[in-house]
Amino acid sequence: MSGHEPNERGYWGEYGGRFVPETLVAPLDELTEAYFAYRDDSAFRSEFESLLKDFVGRPTPLYFAERLTENLGGARIYLKREDLNHTGAHKINNCVGQILLARRMGKSRIIAETGAGQHGVATATVCARFGLECVIYMGTEDMRRQELNVFRMRLLGAEVRGVDSGSRTLKDAINEALRDWVTNVESSYYLLGSALGPHPYPLMVRDFQSIIGKEAREQILEKEGRLPDVLIACVGGGSNSIGLFHEFMEDDVRMVGVEAGGFGNNLGEHAARFMNDASVGVLQGTKSYLLQDANGQIASTHSVSAGLDYATIGPEHAFLHDSGRVEYISASDDDALEAFHLVSEIEGIIPALESAHAIAHVLKVAPEMPRNSIIVVNLSGRGDKDVNTVAEVQPRGDKK
Amino acid sequence: MSQILKTFEDLKASDKKGFIPFVTAGDPDRETSLEIALALARNGADIIELGVPFSDPLADGPTIQASSQRALENGIAVADIIKMVRQIRHSSRVPVVLFSYLNPILRYGVEKLAFEAAEAGAGGVLITDAVDEEAAEIGVVLGNHGLDLISLIAPTTSDDRLKRIAQNARGFLYAVSRAGVTGARDQNSETAEMLVARARQYTDTPIAVGFGISTREQIDEVWRYADAAVVGSAIVKVIENSIGSGNPAANVEAFVRGLLPKVAKRASEI
Numbered sequence: 001m002s003g004h005e006p007n008e009r010g011y012w013g014e015y016g017g018r019f020v021p022e023t024l025v026a027p028l029d030e031l032t033e034a035y036f037a038y039r040d041d042s043a044f045r046s047e048f049e050s051l052l053k054d055f056v057g058r059p060t061p062l063y064f065a066e067r068l069t070e071n072l073g074g075a076r077i078y079l080k081r082e083d084l085n086h087t088g089a090h091k092i093n094n095c096v097g098q099i100l101l102a103r104r105m106g107k108s109r110i111i112a113e114t115g116a117g118q119h120g121v122a123t124a125t126v127c128a129r130f131g132l133e134c135v136i137y138m139g140t141e142d143m144r145r146q147e148l149n150v151f152r153m154r155l156l157g158a159e160v161r162g163v164d165s166g167s168r169t170l171k172d173a174i175n176e177a178l179r180d181w182v183t184n185v186e187s188s189y190y191l192l193g194s195a196l197g198p199h200p201y202p203l204m205v206r207d208f209q210s211i212i213g214k215e216a217r218e219q220i221l222e223k224e225g226r227l228p229d230v231l232i233a234c235v236g237g238g239s240n241s242i243g244l245f246h247e248f249m250e251d252d253v254r255m256v257g258v259e260a261g262g263f264g265n266n267l268g269e270h271a272a273r274f275m276n277d278a279s280v281g282v283l284q285g286t287k288s289y290l291l292q293d294a295n296g297q298i299a300s301t302h303s304v305s306a307g308l309d310y311a312t313i314g315p316e317h318a319f320l321h322d323s324g325r326v327e328y329i330s331a332s333d334d335d336a337l338e339a340f341h342l343v344s345e346i347e348g349i350i351p352a353l354e355s356a357h358a359i360a361h362v363l364k365v366a367p368e369m370p371r372n373s374i375i376v377v378n379l380s381g382r383g384d385k386d387v388n389t390v391a392e393v394q395p396r397g398d399k400k
Numbered sequence: 401m402s403q404i405l406k407t408f409e410d411l412k413a414s415d416k417k418g419f420i421p422f423v424t425a426g427d428p429d430r431e432t433s434l435e436i437a438l439a440l441a442r443n444g445a446d447i448i449e450l451g452v453p454f455s456d457p458l459a460d461g462p463t464i465q466a467s468s469q470r471a472l473e474n475g476i477a478v479a480d481i482i483k484m485v486r487q488i489r490h491s492s493r494v495p496v497v498l499f500s501y502l503n504p505i506l507r508y509g510v511e512k513l514a515f516e517a518a519e520a521g522a523g524g525v526l527i528t529d530a531v532d533e534e535a536a537e538i539g540v541v542l543g544n545h546g547l548d549l550i551s552l553i554a555p556t557t558s559d560d561r562l563k564r565i566a567q568n569a570r571g572f573l574y575a576v577s578r579a580g581v582t583g584a585r586d587q588n589s590e591t592a593e594m595l596v597a598r599a600r601q602y603t604d605t606p607i608a609v610g611f612g613i614s615t616r617e618q619i620d621e622v623w624r625y626a627d628a629a630v631v632g633s634a635i636v637k638v639i640e641n642s643i644g645s646g647n648p649a650a651n652v653e654a655f656v657r658g659l660l661p662k663v664a665k666r667a668s669e670i
Contacts, residue, residue, distance in 0.1 A: 009533065019502060019529045021459040023579050026556035165465060166455065175458045182459065183580040185556060281503045282529070283456060295477040296507025297455040 004249055006316070010199020013322065016315035018198040019282045023182050032200040034105050039207065044100060051096045052211065055129065056086045058093075060212075062219035062376070067346045068362075075229070075369035077362060079349070079379040080216045080244065089352065089381030090212060090240045091122040091193060097208035098191045099126040107189035109133040113177040115142055115170030115236070116307035116354065117149025118381055119193030124158035134158040137176040139168035142306045149385050167300045170236075170310045174284050194237025195314035198285030202314050209243025216376055217247050224374055230254045230365070233378035234357040235328065236271070236307050238314035240380035245326060254327070256365075257317065258357045260303030261330035267291060271301040272330035273313045274321055283311060288318040304333040304393060305353035305386070331360035337394045339363055340383065352381035353389065402548050403495040403523040404571035407446055408606040408627060418628030419444050419619070419660060420608055421635050422499060423652075424451035424467040425484055426476030428643050433471075434484055435649040436639065441492035443656045444663035446628065447523065447572075448488065452481055452500035459501075459528045461583030463633040466640060478508040479516075486520035495523030497550060497571075502530040510538050514545040524548035524571045532565055543570065550574055553599055555591040566602035572628065573599055577611045584634045585612035596626045616659050631659065 010016045018028060038044040052058040061084065065077045082090040102110060110132050114120030120136040127134035136153055140162040143150050153160050166172040174197070181190040195205040213231075220228050231248060233241035235257040245255045262270030267277055273289040281290045283298055290312035291299040303309040320326040331339075339359035344350045351359060358377050366375060383390075401409070411418050421440045427433055437448055453468035453476060460468070485496050498517060505513055505527065517525065524547050527535055531552060539549035548571030553562055555578060566573060577592035578585075592609050599607055609622045610630030622629040638655045642648035657663070 017534055019534055020531070021528055021554070021576075022531045022552040023554040023556050023576060025531060025561065026554075026558055029558070165469075171456065175456055178458045179461070179581045185579045279507075281506055283503060284458065285529075290503075292503065292507060294507070296504035297472060298503070 004246065006199065006203055010203065012316045012319035015286070015288050015318040016199060016202060017287050018285060019287065020198050020285050021182055023185060024198070027181070027185050028198055028200070030105070034101055035200050035204050038101060038104060047100055048097055052093065056092050056096060057084065058211065059215045060084050062216055062223065064223070065347055068343065071346055072363065072366040074367040074371060075373040075375045077366055078220065078228070078374065078376045080212060080376060082212060082240065082378060082380045083349070083351065083355070083382035087118070087122045087125050088384065089118040089122070090209060090243060091119040092125065093211055093243070094193065094205050094208040094239060095119070095122040095126045095191060098204070099130055099132070102132070102189035102191065103130060105189065107187065109135070109184065109188045110191050111135045111137070111177050111180050111188050112191040112193060113137045113170065113173035114193065115173065115309060116305065116352070117142065117146035117153070117385060118307065120158070120160070121149050121152045121156070123191050123193070124153040124156035127158060128156045135180065136160045137163050137173040137180070139163045139170065139172045141168035142170065142173070145306050145389055146385055147388065169306065171284070171298065178284065194239040195242050195316060196237040196284070196286055196312065202286065202316055205239050206242045206246055206316060209239050210246040212240065212243040212378065213245060213247030216244060220374065220376060227251050227253050228374040228376040229369070230256060230375045232256045232258065232358050232361050232375060234258045234308060234354050234380065235313060235317060236260070236310050236354060238317045240378050242314065242316055244378045249325070255325065256361060257326050257328045258361045259328060259330040260305060260308035260357060261332040261335070262302040263333050267293065267299045269302050270330065271303045271309050271311070273311070274328040275330055280318070286312070286315050288312050288315045289321070304336060304389065305357065307352070307354040308357060329361060331357040335360035337390065340390060344383070349379070350383035351379055352383045353386045355380045356383070402546065402571055404447060404497070404548050407495055408572065411446060411627070417623035418446040418606070418608065420447045420449055420628050420630040421445050421656065422449040422451060422630060422632035423635060423639070424453055424464065424471050425481040426453060426471030426474050427467045427636070427639060428470055428648060429474050430476060430480060430484070432648050434487055436652050437484070437488050438491060439649045439653040440656060441488065441494040443653055444660040445494050447495045447497055449497050449499045449526070449630065449632070450481065450485065452478060452498055452504055454501040454504055457501065459581055461581040461633060463584070463636050463640065464582050467636045478504055478513065482516045482520045485517060485522045489521030496521070497524040497526055498522055499526045500528070502527050510541050514542045514547055518545035518547050522547060524550050526550035526552070526574060532561065539570070552576055553595060555579060555595050559598070562598055563602045566599045566605065569603055569605040572606040572608050573603065574630070575599065575607055575609045575626065577609050577613070580611065582611055582633050584614035584637065592622070593625045616661065619659060
């Protein structure tokens, strides 16, 4: 896998690195050193795996979506059921890994950002499990959209701090979490929730999430006796997708990342970093593709799903985009909502709006594929948190 | 010798320490921020830090965040800020350091910025979120145009790193007084003095201390052990408080005269 390792400064090709205020360089060095010390440590690995099994509930099933497959009339569709994890999404995999690291580093206070609230809930959960103080930053627009998750975090004993700056979404929550970290650098551990930010986060988060692809690869070989033709996952910061993709990098398997297409192609109407005005820049510690205006100011973004509503993308994805190893496309709000309803109605699974973007792409490509071909799609989270949003923007259910 | 080093040489020759005020370009609007910068130049500024506003100022506290927001709402861009440098330098010899996050500079083009800023008379550039190795190439480009890339050091900076940064420092070293974001504090931090002492082991480059300095007493304290004091948020707060009611430039002038009584006295005697 060495071809997929960043260099020692955290670069995949020209993307990544560490663009932070000077104060944060030392704690990032400390974190990098700790991570590399424990990355292959057998006691650390076994504690991680044991928690994933008994606390998180892994392995998650790779489920054959029989009715969706019949309905689309093409490729055989498998869902990697990350929605069945404890707390309802893939986010907990990374949180378990990082909390074990934080404990070994002697940190007593955990800070994190959250967009849709899934990472916040997962962080609050592991903090409760290990008795650590927990502060979650969340944009007030996201708090409105994801009220249920705010309540869950508070039930778990976390302090949720609303962020009123900028677009009051994920990006602004990360700014505020970084400001907290730079101020409380001695005591605090920043538990970043996606494969982005300064080195070593993109690498570390990918590693902890790569359990998704490891399991999926074994499971599909067991069920079908061969590898899938296509992997599909949604991409916000990029952790569930890189988690699925990583283990298949050397295989002859197509990979598709689905960005949030929002409601239009103009800047501010979507969160598709590789679309139209694609450009490279530096935001929140990393060099990658991002959405910005002509003056280098970060553009506002839109997606019906809070978890994909973010202006930049993890640096490894930028590299995989340029190399062509992964294809990136986008699905609109409407396409995602259509997929959300379809999977709810015919599979009995309510997907997160983020994951619904991945399924939206399945709806497009599966019918065109031969009946013996195989798609594995990451159902990264469950949609309970999104029912209010869906009720607001596209209610359905009385139609029959 | 660079403008900035020359400034520190002159200060040293007259046994004085430096005062480095910060203002955000374009706050509350272009004309007024130019007036404010000129008022600072007339009232004891030895170097002016001119802030390039950014949408996501993650190293800044609430005061400078709000200031950046006001400036961006007025549509200020890098080209306007370079023009402002030219205007400041047209009526003053005080060196100007552009204080920016990396992304607006990358978008504008590092080479283009270096050429135009140097031509406008700027003395240097400080990039909050591009430190040490990430800034090395940019430092070379700026240097080719005679601009100093100002490096930052912080209390958390390790000895090895401090040594490398200090020995490669251009213009002056900016010592961040404490862990945290920008913003006025009542107390000076003891860590700042220790940090300056640590850096002194490795370099003769002048050292300025910033973050949290807002009073005359704090400036005197910093002047005891460092070469210059940076005052940012406290000045920006005066601007914020003047919006809609008073004359921001006059209020900043009065505030700075309060910070630097000796300079104010000298100015009134002229």
